[in-house]
Amino acid sequence: MKAASAKNRPVIVVGAGIAGLATALRLAPLPVVVLTAGRLRENTSTAWAQGGIAAAMAGDDAPALHQADTEAAGVDLVDRAVARAVTEAAPACLDHLAALGVPFDRGADGVLAMGLEGAHSRHRVAHVGGDGSGAAILNSLIKAVGATPSIQVRERAAVEGLITASGRVQGVRVADTDLTGRAVVLATGGLSGLYADTTNPLGAAGRGLAMAARAGAAIADAEFVQFHPTAMAVGRDPMPLATEALRGEGATLVNRAGEPLMADTPGGDLAARDIIARRIHAALEAGDGVYLDGRSAIGDAFPSRYPAVTAACQRAGIDPARARIPVRPAAHYHMGGVAVDGSGRTTVEGLWACGEVAGSGLHGANRLASNSLLEGLAFARWIAEDIAGQTDVHRARTDDPGRTGTFSGMGASTWIRDCMSDYVGVVRSAAGLDRAIEALTPVAFDVQHRQADPALAGLFVATAAQRRTESRGGHLRDDCPQTRSPAPARASLTLADLAHSGSVPGVIDRTARALA
Template identity: 40%
Template sequence: MQHDLLIVGSGITGLYAALHAKALGLSVLLISKAKLESGSTFWAQGGLAFPTSPEDIEPHIQDTLKAGRGLCDESTVRLFVEEASQHLEKLLSYGVPFEDHQTLEGGHSHPRVFHAWGDASGRAVSVTLTQVVRDQGIEVLEGAFVQSLLLSDTGRVVGVQTTEGNHVAGAVLLASGGFGQMYPVTTAPEEATGDGIALAYRAGAVLRDMEFVQFHPTVFLAGNRGLLITEAARGEGALLLNGQMERFMHQYDPLQELAPRDVVARAIDAEETKTGRVYLDLRHLGEAFVQQRFPSIYERLKSQGVDISREPVPVSPAVHYTIGGILTDTNGKTTLEGLYAAGEVASSGLHGANRLASNSLPEGLVFGVRAVEAARQDLKFEIPASRTVLETVGSKASVQQVIGAGAGINRTAETIRLALQTLPHPEPRAGSIEELEAGNLARIADTVLRGALEREESRGGHFRTDYPEPDEVRHSLFQIPPLLEPL
């Protein structure tokens, strides 16, 4: 069946965009490889940054630009902050139960992070919007893996191929999230395998700034999945201690525990090397406050044998957020006709070299809606003639090992070159969903490594120990000739 708009992904971006499309009278199909309540959105803790008053618009813009280390597109940042508050109103009208008190987070000069359900803000958004999507009867396809983009013979993206069959539409919006699973330890869920980025790249779209990967500073390591301890904990006063149980952040940044994420993450990494361990200490905040303000984190760590209200928690940096992605304009338009992208999958110019905490959930709202508006002006129905090729790699672990060693929190030409030599090559053949996901990760891991090698400087989410200072302000662009096969 033909739709006006296909939306791939049901995180905050896809759910909210689908509701907007429906309100505009478009016929929309929302596709998720997992259930609707999924993606990083479901796991987000801290909340959503919105300016708290008209006077807070300029400070929010300046904080975002500062975190982005010279690589943000200022007009995109301005538009984002100016439009964000209208979406807060909309979320409230859908029933997201934001609490009255706003939190301070790293890099913010003012407490402007709105949260819900204590420290389960993303879950509150995901569950609430999913219910509204269901109530409004929006057509959904859950558990369907998008494996190819369909193109017409003019090169326009005209649909997707899922494990359930082909779907054609007037436009396609990718809202499929980031690629945290490229790394051996990440806070991002299983779904975060960079599928949308790899699909767009194979279809010939331009990717941007892929080497910028955000490490969250305070993650409790429990196997491959890092258990995040939200930045809001430091916003509420939690302190970092080294292996000698001494505070150290004053040696790294005047903002101390609330310095931007890249600074805190590298400081923790350095103190781990010097003193063996780093801890996050919440004890002085009081047992009752900790349990009431951070209920999910309290329970999750309790199940791992750590009582965060009574003992310092060992923490390490882990991969958290995909800063680069599919190049888009401020209307979510990619470099391919018919293809739009918004949310973590996209490189819209908002984050520059480093994302400001809690700007990414609102990013999905602002740019998801803008993409729907632009797509509506550009619906064209053409016949699919080809699809992007299927590519597989035997195991995700083989990619994770190489990337973890080659493009981690500290990089050098030597580690990156070795990784480029040992990265598995995706093979052009069909396979299981896990093998296709690994193929997607391998296809774009190459861009992370090449970007990291060519960027002989350090900036935001890219740190080269052999070039520790910032140098030229420039973006990295990646494009290959389309990898297509006839239908």
């Protein structure tokens, strides 16, 4: 194969949420193939996102303040260079979306209406339709992709694994067919679907992370899972989300007796998510109930200001203008992921990662509200620039390549979700983490098992949580409640690390045999 024809091979983007579609658009006019397991708009967390995009655009704000809030929320584990780059890029990201036709909420003067969310020191969150930001942004991106001739979208194309040769990712395997490309970008989302209580699509089960790990990629900050404090406890799976913007407008968290839950906590109802989730979890464990009360602050404006929240409440027989909304924490976001540098490159040649699947260091131990969609947009540009600037474009291998990954259907099984919630949830302990590791390991290393990838993703979280013997951000150990100072460094793990950890009796022998 000639070098010229190698350069004409497409960039393969796995995933069709904001990270995947934004990357595809930024790559134009390079040929791109976007693969999505379902139909467009299906099974993507972007479409469900009620929060907006944070950007320092108001007169009293600045990227440096946004960066400071990001670092404070991340509890001393944020990569400062990444935080600086992302927060400085944020205004341009909003301008880019506006140019694509995203109808951001604006005041009568035409200026963006910026909302206030937890742990932000300024009003800096741009929304669409109050709580419909994700769906509106996704619609605009899909329209733009459809108008871009260099982008081909393949729906119902579940990626079964990565194709590797000579230490480089060469492509992906879809329905027993090999698709090779000049680069592969993972934009597969997170792993909150591994938990029994989740606000994410159930297909968000860590398959992208697992595929990357099986190809040799390092996984960073895996222990840090964000549990959104105000998922609606209305008997639905996944759980509907009561957006943080409600508390930004004055809604309060109260116990069963109607007493304020967060009154004695710095930041109150707008404290960082990990702090509020812990408080709610403790109240529920003590037998109390926790509710979000927006009757006074929002009242009859609920349907017009927050139509998605109102609809979810009405389906449960609740009128949020007249009644309190029962809430509890639910897995919402993974701060960790496939380790990447400032250009989105993983530790394996030929493989990039964007969005929630990536562990960029932006979020540290706890994500600042409305920084997730922003991260996907910012890194989409940098990844596209990096791939477009590659001068050494490798030709497809003609020998028999290796293939990684397993096909596990659309979600994690009930036993994995229960295991993760019981032992790797809001509160963790050494004993519980040992149980999770022992249960997950045999399945994670049995590549013929349909649940191997979700089990492996969960195993990364549990093992990293076992190794971090302190409490920080989204990682709470009741047997190690202290937060160390200075903070222990960010940590990464590989598949080989899991196989040879020997942290649970019997595990090392089984996993070593699986890797042999």
